[in-house]
Amino acid sequence: MRLKINHFSGLxxxxxxxxxxxxxxxxxxxxxxxxxxxxxxxxxxTSTAVGIFANPFWGGVYHQRNRNKRIILLLCFTTAxxxxxxxxxxxxxxxxxxxIIIFFFENPIFPLIDSTTLxxxxxxxxxxxxxxxGFALGIGIAGPAADHLGLVTIFPLFAAMLIATGLVLExxxxxxxxxxxxxxxxxxxxxxxxxxxxxxxxxYRELLKNRKYMALxxxxxxxMGPSMAHNIYFSFLYVEVGGTVSGMGLALLLMVICExxxxxxxxxxxxxxxxxxxxxxxxxxxxxxxxWYSTSPSPGLLAATFFLQGFTNGIVLVQAVKYLxxxxxxxxxxxxxxxxxxxxxxxxxITCQLMGGIIMESFGGPGVYFFFGLFNLAGIxxxxxxxxxxxxxxxxx
Numbered sequence: 454m455r456l457k458i459n460h461f462s463g464l465x466x467x468x469x470x471x472x473x474x475x476x477x478x479x480x481x482x483x484x485x486x487x488x489x490x491x492x493x494x495x496x497x498x499t500s501t502a503v504g505i506f507a508n509p510f511w512g513g514v515y516h517q518r519n520r521n522k523r524i525i526l527l528l529c530f531t532t533a534x535x536x537x538x539x540x541x542x543x544x545x546x547x548x549x550x551x552x553i554i555i556f557f558f559e560n561p562i563f564p565l566i567d568s569t570t571l572x573x574x575x576x577x578x579x580x581x582x583x584x585x586x587g588f589a590l591g592i593g594i595a596g597p598a599a600d601h602l603g604l605v606t607i608f609p610l611f612a613a614m615l616i617a618t619g620l621v622l623e624x625x626x627x628x629x630x631x632x633x634x635x636x637x638x639x640x641x642x643x644x645x646x647x648x649x650x651x652x653x654x655x656x657y658r659e660l661l662k663n664r665k666y667m668a669l670x671x672x673x674x675x676x677m678g679p680s681m682a683h684n685i686y687f688s689f690l691y692v693e694v695g696g697t698v699s700g701m702g703l704a705l706l707l708m709v710i711c712e713x714x715x716x717x718x719x720x721x722x723x724x725x726x727x728x729x730x731x732x733x734x735x736x737x738x739x740x741x742x743x744x745w746y747s748t749s750p751s752p753g754l755l756a757a758t759f760f761l762q763g764f765t766n767g768i769v770l771v772q773a774v775k776y777l778x779x780x781x782x783x784x785x786x787x788x789x790x791x792x793x794x795x796x797x798x799x800x801x802x803i804t805c806q807l808m809g810g811i812i813m814e815s816f817g818g819p820g821v822y823f824f825f826g827l828f829n830l831a832g833i834x835x836x837x838x839x840x841x842x843x844x845x846x847x848x849x850x
Contacts (some may be wrong), residue, residue, distance in 0.1 A: 456838060460621060460622075460624065460628070461570060461575050461579075461580040461583075461623040461736055462580065462583045463583075463617075463618075463621035464566050464569075464570075464580070464585040464618060464621055464622060464625075464672035465566065465580055465581060465583035465586075465587055465591065466583045466584075466586060466587035467587060467589065467614045467615070467617040467618040468562055468563060468566055468582075468584070468614070468615070468618045469563075469584040469585070469586075469588040469591065469616070470587040470588065470590045470591035470594070470614045471591065471611050472588065472591065473587060473588035473589065473590060473591020473592045473594075473595070473608075474502075474591040474592075474594060474607055474609045474610045474611050474614060475551065475591075475595075475607050475608075476594075477496075477595065477764075478595055478604060478607050478706075478752075479496075479497060479591055479607065480497060481494050481495075481599075482604040482605065482607060483496060483548075483606065485599030485604055485720060486543055486623075487543070487765070488545060490547075490635070492545050492564070493548065495697025496545075496548065496552055498806060499526070499553050499556065500550055500552065500556045500560070500576045500837055501547065501618060501799050501802050501803050501806075502561075502803055503553055503556040503557050503560055504556070504560035504561075504793070504795055504798070505796070505799045505800050505803075506565060506792065506796045507556070507557045507558075507560045507561055507795075508518060508560055508561050508564055508791040508792070508794045508795040508799065509657060509791050509792050509795050511528065511560075511561035511791065512526065512545055512561065512565070512568075512788050512790070512792065512824075513562075513656065513657070513672065513788065513791075514789060514792025515561075515565055515568070515787050515788045515791075516656075517787050519520050520568070520569075520572060520787050521610035521648070522569060522622060522798055523626070523815070523835045524550070524565065524621050524624055525565050525566065525569070525619075526575040526622055526623060528558045528559070528561055528562050528565070528668075529616065529618050529619035530614045530615070530616065530619050531558045532555055532558045532562070532612075532723045533587075533611075533612035533613075533615040533616050533619075535551070535554060535555045535558070535613070536555055536608050536611055537608060537609070537612060538551050539551060539552070539555070540605055540606055540608050540609075540759070551826040553648075553674065556753040557649065560714035560747075560794075560799070561791060561822075562610060562615075562618070563796040564566050564793070565787075565789045565791070567581075567774060567790050568786060568787045568790050568791075569583055570576060571775075571778055571787065573785060574786070576720060577720075577775055578716045578718070578719040578720045578771040578772075579715070579717060579772060580715060580722075581770060581771050581774075582712070582713040582715075582717040582767075583713070584710040584713070584715035584716075585709055585710065585713040585716065585767075586710075586713050586725060588708050588709055589706060589710050591614065591683060592608075592706065592709075592771070594610060595598075595607055595610060598610060603830040604799050605614050609717055611709035611800055630759075630816050635733065651792075656788060657788060660781065660785060661783070661788055662789060663780065663781060664839070665756035665780045665839065665841065666777065666780045666781055666789065667782060668741050668836070668839035668841055669776060669798055669836075669839075669841055670772065670777075670792075670793055670797050671796075671797075671835050672833075672835045672836040672839070672841065673769065673773050673793070673795060673801075673832065674800070674832065675801070675828055675829060675830075675831045675833075675835065676736055676739060676749055676801075676802045676807075677745040677769075677797050677798050677801045677802065677825075677831030678801030678802050678803075678804050678805035678828060679739070679743060679825035679828050679829055680739070680762075680765070680766060680769075680807035681798065681801070681803050681805070681824040682806050682809050682825070683743075683762075683803040683825065684705065685749030686813065686818060686821045687701065687705060687824070688701050689748075689813060689817070689818040690746060690817075690819065690821070691704065691752055691755055691757070691818075692751050693749070693817055693819075694750065694751060694752055694755070694818075694820045695751070695752055695764060696755070696756075697752075698777050700738075700756065702755070704755060704759055706764065707756070707759040707831045708762040709762075710763075711749045711759060711763030711767075712763045712766045712767045712770070713763070714763070715763050715764055715766075715768060716767045716771050718730075718767075719767060719768055719771040719772055720771075720775075722768070723768075723772055723775075726795070727796075727844055728772050728775060728776050729771060729776070729841060729842050729843060729844055731768055732768065732769065732772050732773060732776065732841075732842075733833070733836060733837075733842045734768075735764065735765045735768040735769050735772075736765075736769070736829060736832055736833045736836060737833065738761060738764060738765050739769075740826050740829040740830050740833065742758070742762075742765070742826075742827040743822045743823075743826035743829060744822070744823065746819070746826075747819045747820070747823035747826060748819070749818075749819050764834060773797075774790065776841075777789055777790065781837055803805045805825065805828065809821045809824070809825075809829060819841045
């Protein structure tokens with residue numbers, strides 16, 4: 454069991470460390486090589502936008518290949534090789550093109566790791582908490598490296614983390630008992646194919662007809678966008694109310710780190726409260742949190758309430774995915790999670806990043822967070838109206 458824990462922990466630590474290394478400093482790097490603010494905004498937003506199409510595409514490939522884990526290896530190593538090209542590019546359009554290509558391969562790594570964890574029946578919260586740890590680790594490594602060796606080091610560090618992710622997965626694959634789906638006998642595979650035929654294997658079209666699944670997807674859509682865009686706009690709010698940049702960095706780091714223990718305890722909490730109700734509570738706390746932020750509290754209060762993000766993200770990031778797996782058939786999970794990530798995370802984040810920028814121009818940081826609170830509230834309305842808060846639901850098979 455200890456070996457199994459190490460493998461799943463490693464997958465999340467190194468995968469999330471890769472984006473912890475890159476995302477906080479990519480804007481600084483682009484500015485240093487002479488790109489304008491508009492160009493930086495376009496480039497950074499494409500990493501999210503590409504996922505809307507890349508995640509369903511690679512999710513479909515993974516599903517059609519009988520959930521072959523070597524698809525994840527391909528994505529990790531291809532991304533790691535391609536990212537070195539960014540170190541020498543100085544043209545905006547060429548950089549944008551390569552950035553799009555790189556994140557076409559990078560984006561699906563995360564939902565496919567989630568699918569792998571769930572397929573192995575490993576406790577999702579226990580594994581997912583290491584993503585928060587890995588992201589914080591990436592931030593901690595990238596900052597000193599950039600100070601001493603230059604911002605360009607974020608690219609080889611990004612590649613190194615993805616190679617490490619691939620190596621952890623390769624070792625795990627050699628211990629085939631970790632992934633039972635990888636060692637199914639031919640007769641079992643044939644039986645699965647017959648099962649899918651009898652149930653009209655319709656891919657994404659069938660998922661889109663699943664009302665409960667789609668209701669959960671859009672409930673999380675209205676939660677996830679503000680949660681992700683908060684990482685960008687919190688600095689504006691914090692400085693606007695009198696805080697310092699270094700204080701803002703510490704507050705954000707505390708917010709990210711405290712997600713890990715909540716993720717670890719998410720299953721135990723949901724066992725006592727039920728998944729349906731704890732998600733509703735987390736959504737409500739997020740609404741109140743962002744609406745309170747819109748009143749311009751002091752920097753000290755903003756920093757002191759870092760644990761609110763730990764609770765809301767720690768619950769939603771784990772329990773929403775687990776709830777999703779109960780709303781679809783087991784053979785649909787490898788399709789359902791990438792589609793969920795593309796819409797509930799990627800599309801939502803882009804929406805809130807763009808709307809946040811527009812609102813920021815006229816109403817500043819408090820106006821952005823008032824919008825975030827109302828956006829979250831729309832998700833609660835969908836969640837309640839669709840009956841997802843009730844324990845007794847009928848699975849749409």
